[in-house]
Amino acid sequence: MSDQQSANSAPRVHLSLEEFLPLMLSAAGALGILPFAIIRFVSGEWLIGILDAGIVTGFTVLGIFVLRSRRVRAASVCITVLGLLGTLLTVYLKGPQQMYWAYPALVIAYYLLRPVEAVAASLVMVLALAPLLRSSVDTFPMTTMLISLFMTAVFAYAFATLTAGQRRQLMNLATRDPLTGAGNRRALNHKISDVLASYDRTGLPVSLVLLDLDRFKEINDDYGHGAGDRILVQLTEILNLRIRATDSLYRIGGEEFLIVAEGQDLERASRLAEQLRTLVEANELIPERNVTISLGVAELEAGESGEHWLGRADQALYAAKRAGRNLTRAAGGNGGTAALPF
Numbered sequence: 001m002s003d004q005q006s007a008n009s010a011p012r013v014h015l016s017l018e019e020f021l022p023l024m025l026s027a028a029g030a031l032g033i034l035p036f037a038i039i040r041f042v043s044g045e046w047l048i049g050i051l052d053a054g055i056v057t058g059f060t061v062l063g064i065f066v067l068r069s070r071r072v073r074a075a076s077v078c079i080t081v082l083g084l085l086g087t088l089l090t091v092y093l094k095g096p097q098q099m100y101w102a103y104p105a106l107v108i109a110y111y112l113l114r115p116v117e118a119v120a121a122s123l124v125m126v127l128a129l130a131p132l133l134r135s136s137v138d139t140f141p142m143t144t145m146l147i148s149l150f151m152t153a154v155f156a157y158a159f160a161t162l163t164a165g166q167r168r169q170l171m172n173l174a175t176r177d178p179l180t181g182a183g184n185r186r187a188l189n190h191k192i193s194d195v196l197a198s199y200d201r202t203g204l205p206v207s208l209v210l211l212d213l214d215r216f217k218e219i220n221d222d223y224g225h226g227a228g229d230r231i232l233v234q235l236t237e238i239l240n241l242r243i244r245a246t247d248s249l250y251r252i253g254g255e256e257f258l259i260v261a262e263g264q265d266l267e268r269a270s271r272l273a274e275q276l277r278t279l280v281e282a283n284e285l286i287p288e289r290n291v292t293i294s295l296g297v298a299e300l301e302a303g304e305s306g307e308h309w310l311g312r313a314d315q316a317l318y319a320a321k322r323a324g325r326n327l328t329r330a331a332g333g334n335g336g337t338a339a340l341p342f
Helices: 003-009 017-042 046-069 072-094 096-112 115-136 139-175 185-202 216-223 225-242 266-282 306-322
Strands: 206-213 248-251 256-262 293-299 328-331
Touching: 017 046, 017 072, 017 096, 046 072, 072 096, 072 115, 096 115, 096 139, 115 139, 139 185, 185 206, 185 248, 185 256, 185 306, 206 216, 206 225, 206 266, 206 306, 216 225, 225 248, 225 256, 225 266, 256 266, 266 293, 266 328, 293 306, 306 328
Parallel strands: 293 328
Antiparallel strands: 206 256, 206 293, 248 256
């Protein structure tokens, strides 16, 4: 394997927030319960000691699973179930004095699960604990415990929902172009990394469609930057209406856009490019002027870096510009360009 291929297939080191949270919570759970497991074994409480050791092992395995597979959803569900089930078993084995473990278990549910799922998990925990509390705790302490559990769930729900909303807003600001709503260069870099990793695993075709508005500077000079901005927004709407839900659109320059067409080889992506070209020309973005786009298409090749792939699409785009604009050109594997492959 070449150095370039090794670089492309190397696992990502950087963890996203969605990956970091279950990893952190599983580590905290394992480290937090480990001292109690040791104490149980030392004091001869074998049954509860085995339970604590099993919980520690479970959190450790799930943390490693997140780190290696990045399958956040599955790990989050398992971490939550482990925390809730471990709490219930601990309370039933050791009595109501272990109820304080229910509070962090509930908080974990609201941070790792969807809101409806977390509410359902809270209800299941309360219903499972109620018989034990009713039989072994006086009415007033039992009511206090249940109300405090309810308040913890409400506060966790509110805080987790607010935090998730703020995180989505920050992600949109960080990864979306403010004018058109298309993805920006940062989002594209993440997408390219994911696509390269997916291609190494599956070998399914994926292509880039790079497009640029023809003579956009002249449009800005003749009609003003406000009109230019409206054209960019309209162009984005046209592109989004035509591309598939599995395709993704990015604005990577002033008037330059890029589509990542997953599952599409060079021929199919070139057909898509031609459809987009004719749609833009037919929409008359400025009634008294013919607004057109030029496009370059490149299919990902085995062992190719993202930079080289983008470079080939860029070469194809400029070949379309040099050939007279309002054209589509396809990138060849040797760095050359050609007319459409159909």
